[in-house]
Amino acid sequence: MNKKYALQKKYFQELNEKILRAENILFFCDYDGTLAPFNPVPAKAKALPESIKSLRLIAEKENYYLSLVSGRKLSDLKNMIQFENANYAGSHGLEIELLKDNQIIHPFQAQNIDQKSKEIYQEIKEKYQAESQVELEDKGFGIALHFNDEIMQKEISDEINKKLQSTNYQLLVGRKIVELRPQGWNKGKAVNFIAKKMVEQFSLNNYLKIYIGDDRTDEDAFKVIEAGISIYVQNEDDLNTEAEYYLKDPHDTAKLLELLAGEA
Numbered sequence: 384m385n386k387k388y389a390l391q392k393k394y395f396q397e398l399n400e401k402i403l404r405a406e407n408i409l410f411f412c413d414y415d416g417t418l419a420p421f422n423p424v425p426a427k428a429k430a431l432p433e434s435i436k437s438l439r440l441i442a443e444k445e446n447y448y449l450s451l452v453s454g455r456k457l458s459d460l461k462n463m464i465q466f467e468n469a470n471y472a473g474s475h476g477l478e479i480e481l482l483k484d485n486q487i488i489h490p491f492q493a494q495n496i497d498q499k500s501k502e503i504y505q506e507i508k509e510k511y512q513a514e515s516q517v518e519l520e521d522k523g524f525g526i527a528l529h530f531n532d533e534i535m536q537k538e539i540s541d542e543i544n545k546k547l548q549s550t551n552y553q554l555l556v557g558r559k560i561v562e563l564r565p566q567g568w569n570k571g572k573a574v575n576f577i578a579k580k581m582v583e584q585f586s587l588n589n590y591l592k593i594y595i596g597d598d599r600t601d602e603d604a605f606k607v608i609e610a611g612i613s614i615y616v617q618n619e620d621d622l623n624t625e626a627e628y629y630l631k632d633p634h635d636t637a638k639l640l641e642l643l644a645g646e647a
């Protein structure tokens with residue numbers, strides 16, 4: 384493991400130099416586990432106020448384009464964190480709202496999902512809606528099952544995985560959660576989609592992508608950051624990540640954002 388702790392002076396200087404060399408910054412930030420510490424009740428998982436304050440300052444910088452990217456559905460994400468001048472990507476990027484544009488874009492269409500897959504998905508959804516030991520979060524484009532018990536999580540994810548064989552859905556296993564979502568779209572594709580839109584809309588030339596995220600779904604985004612800055616927020620997991628830098632938890636995210644906002 385050869386990751387760079389982003390708050391260590393020499394590594395912060397290194398990433399800050401990259402930022403200073405770029406004319407424009409496309410700043411992508413995940414929500415849960417990155418801005419908001421874990422809470423067993425998703426609705427209570429609030430972003431740290433100091434991170435909100437710094438992100439607001441970052442979003443106001445003339446050459447910064449802030450995007451919030453989450454597995455949460457768009458409306459939920461926008462309820463949790465409200466910025467006028469930010470792009471939003473909910474449901475792992477299946478629902479996108481670009482800054483200063485009130486329409487929701489669905490960059491990946493449901494017709495890519497065949498009838499058989501839809502039926503199996505519906506069957507799984509109904510089964511776990513009726514299961515009292517599992518909390519089902521219906522996101523429209525997919526579902527998340529929240530668990531308290533890791534053994535149960537493993538059993539259920541194995542069972543669902545079997546059912547999803549040769550469907551157009553995929554299963555993602557995360558921290559106390561399994562998620563079913565359509566195959567073919569992910570946070571990496573959403574990052575590229577938003578980046579392209581920003582480049583076109585604002586005629587950007589020299590730009591740098593920054594992505595901060597904490598779980599497996601963020602790995603797809605780290606892979607498309609290229610020469611930019613990818614930062615993994617470690618939480619409980621190990622450092623098996625594509626990201627170049629790491630932070631230890633959302634409190635570290637707050638410290639980094641404060642430095643980047645120029646407050647510290």
Ligand SMILES: O=P(O)(O)OC[C@H]1O[C@H](O[C@H]2O[C@H](CO)[C@@H](O)[C@H](O)[C@H]2O)[C@H](O)[C@@H](O)[C@@H]1O
Nearest residue numbers: 414415421422423424425428453454455559560
């Ligand atoms: O992409 P993210 O912003 O990181 O969202 C990922 C999922 O986050 C939420 O679930 C996770 O956080 C909850 C609050 O701390 C926690 O209760 C749950 O166990 C975690 O898995 C959210 O509920 C999901 O919809 C997101 O996909």
